[in-house]
Amino acid sequence: MFSKAKKDSEINLEQHELLEHAQVRIKQKKRLYAHFIIFLVGSVFLVLINKILKYGDTYNWFIWAITFWAFLFIMHLINVFVTQKFMGVDWERSQREKLVKKQKLRISELQKEIETDFPISQINKKKED
Structure with a gap:
């Protein structure tokens, strides 16, 4: 539905x-x-x-x-x-999709970088201490 x-x-x-x-x-x-x-x-x-x-x-x-x-x-x-x-409209749409794809790729790269620099297991251990 x-x-x-x-x-x-x-x-x-x-x-x-x-x-x-x-x-x-x-x-x-x-x-x-x-x-x-x-x-x-x-x-x-x-x-x-x-x-x-x-x-x-x-x-x-x-x-x-x-x-x-x-x-x-x-x-x-x-x-x-x-x-x-x-x-025209199709060109604008394809350009918008390319930019969104680049932004998503950059965000995922930043997330991977943060996860490698600051693993969640280390953060959890510090909280427990």
Whole structure:
């Protein structure tokens, strides 16, 4: 009976984690799409400032500004669609499991070291004396 309840709680926890991950991904994609729209509107605005308002008319500075902004947008795109695939929920889970395993190994090594340095039989003999 307890094992069924435990399994149900694990399933609910996993579903909750999946839902949270989906919500995070939706926010990331929404921000990326908003960035793209702002990039398009901003690029047109920069061209208009340079060409129509004649601000810095002797030099086409808007090309450098748009190129730099495009680079930032591409970095954002890579972060959302490439990096998150490789370093997503499964990667986080495996990293967490590795760290827990290392900690457990270190704890067991420390326990062995303590047991060899301070055997329980010596402690019990000192208590009896």
